[in-house]
Amino acid sequence: MKFHAFLLALLLAPAVSAAPATPATPAAHPATGTPSHSVRITGAVKAPAEFDVAALKKLLPRNSGPVDVVCASGAVVGKVQNFRGVRLTDVLDRVGIDLKEHKDDRRMVIVARATDGYVVTFSWSELYNTPIGKDVLVAWEKDGKPLDAHEGQLLLISGQDIKTGPRHVRWLSNIEVVRMK
Ligand SMILES: Nc1nc2c(c(=O)[nH]1)N[C@H]1C(S)=C(S)[C@@H](COP(=O)(O)O)O[C@H]1N2
Numbered sequence: 334m335k336f337h338a339f340l341l342a343l344l345l346a347p348a349v350s351a352a353p354a355t356p357a358t359p360a361a362h363p364a365t366g367t368p369s370h371s372v373r374i375t376g377a378v379k380a381p382a383e384f385d386v387a388a389l390k391k392l393l394p395r396n397s398g399p400v401d402v403v404c405a406s407g408a409v410v411g412k413v414q415n416f417r418g419v420r421l422t423d424v425l426d427r428v429g430i431d432l433k434e435h436k437d438d439r440r441m442v443i444v445a446r447a448t449d450g451y452v453v454t455f456s457w458s459e460l461y462n463t464p465i466g467k468d469v470l471v472a473w474e475k476d477g478k479p480l481d482a483h484e485g486q487l488l489l490i491s492g493q494d495i496k497t498g499p500r501h502v503r504w505l506s507n508i509e510v511v512r513m514k
C-alpha cells in the first residue's frame with residue numbers, strides 16, 4: 334500500500350521545470366540618475382572645488398571631433414560629431430593634485446562618479462603619461478547643443494578608448510583623486 338501511495342504522489346506531483354526562475358537582473362542601461370549641474374573635485378587635491386558649466390567654459394574649451402559611443406557589448410549606441418568640453422587634466426591642474434614628493438604622481442587614481450552611482454577610474458599615468466589623456470574631456474555640449482537631461486548637464490568622455498561607452502559618464506558629478514597606499 335505504501336508503495337502505491339508513493340507512485341500516486343509521484344503521478345500527481347506538479348512537473349518541476351528544469352529552467353530556473355528568471356533572476357531579477359538590473360536593466361543594462363538604467364535611467365535612475367538625475368541631471369548633474371556641476372562637478373566637484375575632491376580627495377588628494379590642494380583645494381577642492383566645484384565647477385559648473387559656466388566655470389568650466391572659463392578654462393580652455395576643446396572639441397572632441399567625431400566619436401562613436403560603443404558599448405562593452407560592441408553595439409554602437411551613439412554617433413557624435415563633436416563633444417565640446419575641457420580636458421580632465423586641465424581641470425585637475427586648476428585645483429592642483431596634492432603631490433607630496435616626486436614619485437607621488439604615479440600613485441594617484443582618478444575616480445569619476447555620476448549622480449546614479451556609476452563609477453569609472455583613470456590612473457594619473459594614463460591621463461598624464463599616455464596619449465589617452467588629451468582626449469578625456471569633461472563636456473557640456475554635444476553636436477552644438479547643451480546636453481539633455483538623459484546625459485547632462487555634464488558628461489565625461491574618453492575618446493581614445495576601444496569601447497568608448499564604459500567611460501562615457503553621463504550625469505558626471507564628482508572627480509575624486511585617490512592616493513594609493
Ligand atoms: N551615469 C551613467 N553613465 C553611463 C552609464 C550608466 O549606467 N550611468 N552606462 C554606460 C554605458 S553601459 C554605455 S554603453 C554608455 C551609453 O549608454 P546610453 O545608451 O545609456 O547613453 O553610457 C555609459 N554611461
Ligand SMILES: [Mo]
Nearest residue numbers: 404405498499
Ligand atoms: Mo554599455
